[in-house]
Amino acid sequence: MTPNNTIHNKNIHRLDLLTTPEALKIKVPLTEKSAKTVIQGRNTIQRILDGKDERTLIIAGPCSIHDIDSAKEYAHRLKKLHDELSDKLFIVMRAYFEKPRTSVGWKGLINDPNLDGSNDMNLGLYKARELLAWIAELGLPTATEALDPVTPQYIADLISWSAVGARTTESHTHREMASGLSMPVGFKNSTDGSLSAAVNAIISAQSPHTFIGIDNGGNTALLHTTGNPYSHIILRGGKKPNYDSASVEACIKQLKQANLPPRIIIDASHGNSSKDFKKQPMVAKSVMEQISNGNQAIKGIMLEGHLVEGNQSLSENLTYGQSITDSCIGWQETECLLRSL
Ligand SMILES: O=C[C@H](O)[C@H](O)COP(=O)(O)O
Numbered sequence: 001m002t003p004n005n006t007i008h009n010k011n012i013h014r015l016d017l018l019t020t021p022e023a024l025k026i027k028v029p030l031t032e033k034s035a036k037t038v039i040q041g042r043n044t045i046q047r048i049l050d051g052k053d054e055r056t057l058i059i060a061g062p063c064s065i066h067d068i069d070s071a072k073e074y075a076h077r078l079k080k081l082h083d084e085l086s087d088k089l090f091i092v093m094r095a096y097f098e099k100p101r102t103s104v105g106w107k108g109l110i111n112d113p114n115l116d117g118s119n120d121m122n123l124g125l126y127k128a129r130e131l132l133a134w135i136a137e138l139g140l141p142t143a144t145e146a147l148d149p150v151t152p153q154y155i156a157d158l159i160s161w162s163a164v165g166a167r168t169t170e171s172h173t174h175r176e177m178a179s180g181l182s183m184p185v186g187f188k189n190s191t192d193g194s195l196s197a198a199v200n201a202i203i204s205a206q207s208p209h210t211f212i213g214i215d216n217g218g219n220t221a222l223l224h225t226t227g228n229p230y231s232h233i234i235l236r237g238g239k240k241p242n243y244d245s246a247s248v249e250a251c252i253k254q255l256k257q258a259n260l261p262p263r264i265i266i267d268a269s270h271g272n273s274s275k276d277f278k279k280q281p282m283v284a285k286s287v288m289e290q291i292s293n294g295n296q297a298i299k300g301i302m303l304e305g306h307l308v309e310g311n312q313s314l315s316e317n318l319t320y321g322q323s324i325t326d327s328c329i330g331w332q333e334t335e336c337l338l339r340s341l
């Protein structure tokens, strides 16, 4: 569709109609088994955040998913560990389909599923939902980043935990969206390492809001939310790491000053590994040590891992199972690390 753009939509050269959430859910329905996975996943994470389940939440998986086959293979392997290590850890798969970029770059499977700039978002939403449904059917709960405020209507019924990223935690729109999401939502600290935007985001997301979104039929709608009681902070480091005990104590203090419960997830990647994937195991072990030493505020750890370690640039000859965004630890390292935790 080419808009008449002499005054309005001057910088929009094309408009394509997007499928509705309802139509996508007919194509890829939520089965009884997948609904059970999602609900049990959410309930367990809520119990962990409440301190009623003493296991550590582990969110592990690719920085971004660009290839369905390798994501399914990863899910298969992770499900085995999810079952085997379930006495101490509650393992959830990182299934990230939307990538916020520092400037420009590939924006994730939903935005560009063909990896070629054709931006077929109808296909992207289908592929994301199909994969989430497949993983849920396997019995493994998933975690994602909620970046576009409209996409949750298409996929959130298949997700047990969401994050708002470091680049959007300060965004009013994302706080409103989080207040209506059905699963626990973590807010990352800002890219410079400061915590105040995340603390304010939690307060905002726990409160009711009214904002513009879409309904299941794809109509523009006013959404009235109740607030999300399970919003919490994710320490991801910034100019310097913030996973050490002094930084965690400072975070607890800041949460308490804001009358918020001390509930923290620590991302072992990003600023906490200074973007060096090889440091993630060291970070995760140090966080686990704090938990063993009695720190009850740390509820979980996030890891960026894929089948093959490192990362690669987007090209026509991609290595199977290797990240095309941030570098990840490989499968062997992930398995070894999770068993050691
Ligand atoms: O985890 C993902 C990246 O760190 C984030 O999307 C920013 O990526 P960029 O700095 O490569 O754009």
Ligand SMILES: C=C(OP(=O)(O)O)C(=O)O
Pocket (backbone or CB within 6 Å): 063, 096, 100, 145, 164, 165, 166, 167, 188, 236, 270
């Ligand atoms: C983009 C991510 O992280 P952050 O927002 O912390 O940079 C991510 O976890 O993929």
